Amino acid sequence: MIHTFKFLDSYILTDVESGSIHLIDAAAYEVINSPMPYALGYDKALVDEILSELSHLKALGQYDSESEHIELDYDVDKQPIKSLCLHVAHDCNLRCRYCFAGTGEFEGERMLMGEQTAKQAIDFLIANSRNRRHLELDFFGGEPLMNFDVVKKTVEYGRERAKQAGKEINFTLTTNGINLNDEIIDYINENIFNIVISIDGRREVHDFMRSTVNGKPSYDLILDKAKKLISKRKGEYYIRGTFTANNLDFASDVLALYNAGFKNISIEPVVLDENEPYALTKEHLPKIFEEYERLSEMIIADKLAGGDLNFFHFSVDFSHGPCLKRRIKGCGAGFEYVAVAPNGDIYPCHQFVGNSEFIMGNVAEPYNFDREMQKSFMKCNILTKQKCIDCFAKYYCSGGCAANANKYNGSIYIPHEMTCELLKKRIECAMGIYAKTRAEE
Amino acid sequence: MKHIKTINTPGIKNTKVSGCGECQSSCQSACKTSCTVANQTCKQENK
Numbered sequence: 001m002i003h004t005f006k007f008l009d010s011y012i013l014t015d016v017e018s019g020s021i022h023l024i025d026a027a028a029y030e031v032i033n034s035p036m037p038y039a040l041g042y043d044k045a046l047v048d049e050i051l052s053e054l055s056h057l058k059a060l061g062q063y064d065s066e067s068e069h070i071e072l073d074y075d076v077d078k079q080p081i082k083s084l085c086l087h088v089a090h091d092c093n094l095r096c097r098y099c100f101a102g103t104g105e106f107e108g109e110r111m112l113m114g115e116q117t118a119k120q121a122i123d124f125l126i127a128n129s130r131n132r133r134h135l136e137l138d139f140f141g142g143e144p145l146m147n148f149d150v151v152k153k154t155v156e157y158g159r160e161r162a163k164q165a166g167k168e169i170n171f172t173l174t175t176n177g178i179n180l181n182d183e184i185i186d187y188i189n190e191n192i193f194n195i196v197i198s199i200d201g202r203r204e205v206h207d208f209m210r211s212t213v214n215g216k217p218s219y220d221l222i223l224d225k226a227k228k229l230i231s232k233r234k235g236e237y238y239i240r241g242t243f244t245a246n247n248l249d250f251a252s253d254v255l256a257l258y259n260a261g262f263k264n265i266s267i268e269p270v271v272l273d274e275n276e277p278y279a280l281t282k283e284h285l286p287k288i289f290e291e292y293e294r295l296s297e298m299i300i301a302d303k304l305a306g307g308d309l310n311f312f313h314f315s316v317d318f319s320h321g322p323c324l325k326r327r328i329k330g331c332g333a334g335f336e337y338v339a340v341a342p343n344g345d346i347y348p349c350h351q352f353v354g355n356s357e358f359i360m361g362n363v364a365e366p367y368n369f370d371r372e373m374q375k376s377f378m379k380c381n382i383l384t385k386q387k388c389i390d391c392f393a394k395y396y397c398s399g400g401c402a403a404n405a406n407k408y409n410g411s412i413y414i415p416h417e418m419t420c421e422l423l424k425k426r427i428e429c430a431m432g433i434y435a436k437t438r439a440e441e
Numbered sequence: 442m443k444h445i446k447t448i449n450t451p452g453i454k455n456t457k458v459s460g461c462g463e464c465q466s467s468c469q470s471a472c473k474t475s476c477t478v479a480n481q482t483c484k485q486e487n488k
Contacts, residue, residue, distance in 0.1 A: 013445070015451075017453070018450075018451035018452070018453060019449065019451055019452035019453035020447065020449055020450055020451050020452070021447075021448045021449040021452075022445050022446060022447050022448060023445070023446040023448055024444060024445050024446075025444045025445075027444060028444040028445055049443060049444065050444050050445075053442045053443070053444055053445050054445075056442070057445065057447070060450075061451060062447065062450060062451060065451075080462065082462065082466070083465075083466040085468070132462055132463065133463060134463045134464075134465075134484060136465060136466060138468075140473075170465075174473065196473075240473070268473075312480065313480070315480050316479045316480045317452075317479075317480070317482065318449050318452050319449055319452050320452060320482075320483060321452065321453075321479050321480070321481070321482070321483065322464055322478060322479065322481050322482075322483055323460060323461075323483060323485075324453060325460030326460065326462070326464060326478065326481070327453065327478060327479065330478060331466065331467045331468055331478060332466045332467075333468070336462065336466065337466040337468065349468060350468070350473065351473075395453050395479065396478070396479035397478065397479075398467075398478035398479070427479075434448070434449070435448045435449075438448045438449075439446065439448060
């Protein structure tokens, strides 16, 4: 399978199975996409030349190459769980208009996770990690810094248990930044491998969506603290924002964050039912695509000028990246990655939390973990999802988000079309940026 | 070649180690809402 597309002023050809990427001229683009290339009006010699070049690439395995046969093992008894999303707080000190977690409580009661539950979650992770050495635990919420004491105790306990088991846990934390202070900033920079701070971009965009419990704007409460944290940081970080129907010009939000001194930025499409205010719909797609292209132009210009703006979804290593098996299996939700609610209930991922149909067990009773549900998530991959099999982006998105699929289509096996369209466009842009900057070099 | 400039030779099939599972889960890195697996790095290549 191949895929061709126009990107800004260039044409790009990719061989889906091998991941090869080629810049092609307009004539080659037309010839490849025509069922009758000799009827296009070009000289016969030119068409012959293009077809000859394509034959050469095919011989090299870089054009219309065959897929590799991969067998996946669906034995849940051999499947390690390596990542936990720990909901240490189902409460929040912001009231964001678009929050998929309600106002932090995930449609349940407001609750902080107790130390005992957090320790049981660590025990569950270690016990189920089998031979995996690198484990991950993300402190999430609600707002995890509303339960900072339990965060610290969990890190301490996790380190101790990991050391005993000959493993390593990388801790990450996702915060709205409100509760950051000097003590917490220093703690995070010393102990947290990756910190994600939520800022939506421009002050007015952020403040409209993200207000305090009292309805006050929050941008000024966060920005300087986030800057301070990043200025002292050696580890990884991302500034993560959300775009909605209200800021379809979100490239300006990426630029605002970059101009504020942040380099690692992720601006994500909002997850809302299509009838909700601020939701993204199919009618918005042309404008969103234009905006991804505008952002691409900004990033290319920045790269060529020696800048270091890193936009999460365009940051794909096309020459290496994860192995084929990982690309087939997807994000890992429900089989190698699970989320734990403050009451200890286990869900396939953070976006399923609060949906009682998807409770897989409780960390207080680890022997009752739902292996059948784990197996159903293992089997949900790009080899089994009909929509993915013929998609050019399958090895990059790896089947998309199971939670989105379930939310919009009622099945983890039926990807959400709108999400697919956004993802395909982002992959094209990432590929285009890579091709154009490599060609310039 | 006159009409085609190859930017990237096979990247996906070239992965030497397959399926060790030591790499990061994608939703742990930044997104939390929209999946991109290909921007994860391979732990084996980091060794």
